[in-house]
Amino acid sequence: xxxxxxxxxxxxxxxxxxxxxxxxxxxxxxxxxVIKSIDVDPDTVAVGGxxxxxxxxxxxxxENLVYYYTTNGGSIAGVGDTVTWDAPDQPGIYVAQVLxxxxxxxxxxxxxxxxxxxxxxxxxxxxxxxxxxxxxxxLAGSKVRLFTSKENWINHxxxxxxxxxxxxxxxxFRFDNVPVGTYYLDIWKDTDFGNTINTGDxxxxxxxxxxxxxxxxxxxxxxxxxxxxxxxxxxxxx
Numbered sequence: 001x002x003x004x005x006x007x008x009x010x011x012x013x014x015x016x017x018x019x020x021x022x023x024x025x026x027x028x029x030x031x032x033x034v035i036k037s038i039d040v041d042p043d044t045v046a047v048g049g050x051x052x053x054x055x056x057x058x059x060x061x062x063e064n065l066v067y068y069y070t071t072n073g074g075s076i077a078g079v080g081d082t083v084t085w086d087a088p089d090q091p092g093i094y095v096a097q098v099l100x101x102x103x104x105x106x107x108x109x110x111x112x113x114x115x116x117x118x119x120x121x122x123x124x125x126x127x128x129x130x131x132x133x134x135x136x137x138x139l140a141g142s143k144v145r146l147f148t149s150k151e152n153w154i155n156h157x158x159x160x161x162x163x164x165x166x167x168x169x170x171x172x173f174r175f176d177n178v179p180v181g182t183y184y185l186d187i188w189k190d191t192d193f194g195n196t197i198n199t200g201d202x203x204x205x206x207x208x209x210x211x212x213x214x215x216x217x218x219x220x221x222x223x224x225x226x227x228x229x230x231x232x233x234x235x236x237x238x
Contacts, residue, residue: 030061030104030106031059031060031061031102031106032059032102032106032107032108033057033058033059033065033100033101033102033106033107033108034057034058034059034108035055035056035057035098035100035108035109035110036056036057036058037055037056038053038054038055038056038098038110038111038112039053039054039055039112040052040053040054040085040096040112040113040114041054043113043114043115044114044115044116044117045087045114045115045116045117046087046116046117046118046119047087047088047089047090047091047116047117047118047119048086048087048088048089048119049086049087049116049119050084050085050086050087051084051085051087051114052082052083052084052085053069053076053082053083053084053085053096053098053112054081054082055067055081055082055098055100055110056081057081057100057108059102059106061102061104063102063103063104064102064103065081065100065101065102066100066101066102067079067080067081067083067098067099067100068098068099068100068101069083069096069097069098070096070097071085071094071095071096071097072094072095073087073088073090073092073094073095073114073116074086074087074088074094074114074116076096085114087114087116088116090116091116091117091118092116093113093114093115093116094113094114094115094116095111095112095113095114096111096112096113096114097109097110097111098110098111098112118224120223120224121179121180121223122176122177122178122179122180122223122224123178123179123180123221123222123223123224123225123226123227124174124175124176124177124178124225124226124227125146125173125174125175125178125185125221125226125227125229126172126173126174126175126226126227126228126229127144127172127173127174127228127229127230127231128170128171128172128173128229128230128231129142129144129164129170129171129172129173129187129204129231129232129233130169130170130171130230130231130232130233131169131170131202131233131234131235132232132234135169135235136168136169137169137202137235138167138168138169139164139166139167139168139169139170139171139189139202139233140164140166140167140168140171141163141164141189142163142164142171142187142188142189142202142233143161143162143163143164143187143188143189143190144161144162144163144164144173144175144185144186144187145158145160145161145185145186145187145188146158146159146160146161146175146178146183146184146185147159147183147184147185147186148181148182148183148184149182149184150184150216150218152184153184153186153216159183160175160178162174162175164187173187178221179221180220180221180222180223181220181221182218182219182220182221183218183219183220183221184205184206184207184216184217184218184219185205185206185216185219185229185231186203186204186205186206186214186216187202187203187204187205187231187233188201188202188203189201189202189203197236198236199236199237199238200235200236201235201236202233202234202235202236203233203234203236204231204232204233204234205231206219206229206231211234211235211236211237212237
């Protein structure tokens with residue numbers, strides 16, 4: 001009986017081991033996608049610009065992966081691990097999210113942000129024009145003139161002009177949507193409507209010099225900015 005029991009025990013052990021080995025050979029190991037990296041290039045664009053999203057994803061099963069993209073601004077075009085992101089038409093910080101899934105339903109997700117900035121090609125000019133203290137003439141209706149070069153200023157070739165706002169010895173002015181570039185500026189009130197600068201007219205400019213020898217200086221307009229000025233006005237002497 002002892003010998004029989006030993007043989008029976010060995011047989012049972014062998015059968016159990018075979019079953020376990022067979023089961024192990026048929027037990028599939030499940031892998032999940034892993035997002036190793038996610039990048040957007042460039043990470044800052046102008047409104048309406050385009051960036052590229054690129055992912056590096058691994059999956060031990062070497063299965064075909066499916067990519068799902070969503071964003072809170074703009075739109076995403078393309079499929080797979082490389083797509084394009086068309087930026088919205090408003091500046092701000094936007095986020096794109098991606099979900100990667102395999103055929104077994106295993107998933108991984110991540111997100112990336114894109115900074116969208118203004119695409120301005122114009123600037124603004126604001127300013128105040130004032131007569132010296134104690135001179136109480138009215139500057140209302142003075143013309144603020146922009147020139148694109150010193151030669152144009154000398155030859156009175158005006159690029160654009162606006163009238164001052166307000167009345168009295170202190171008035172204001174503003175130019176909107178001026179293309180970026182280099183300019184010269186003066187302010188003239190033609191008090192006698194003679195179409196030439198002469199005695200009794202009010203005159204001022206951006207720069208140095210004196211009323212009898214003005215020396216206008218150039219200034220540069222930078223996109224998306226406002227150039228603020230204070231212009232001293234003078235009364236043309238006899």
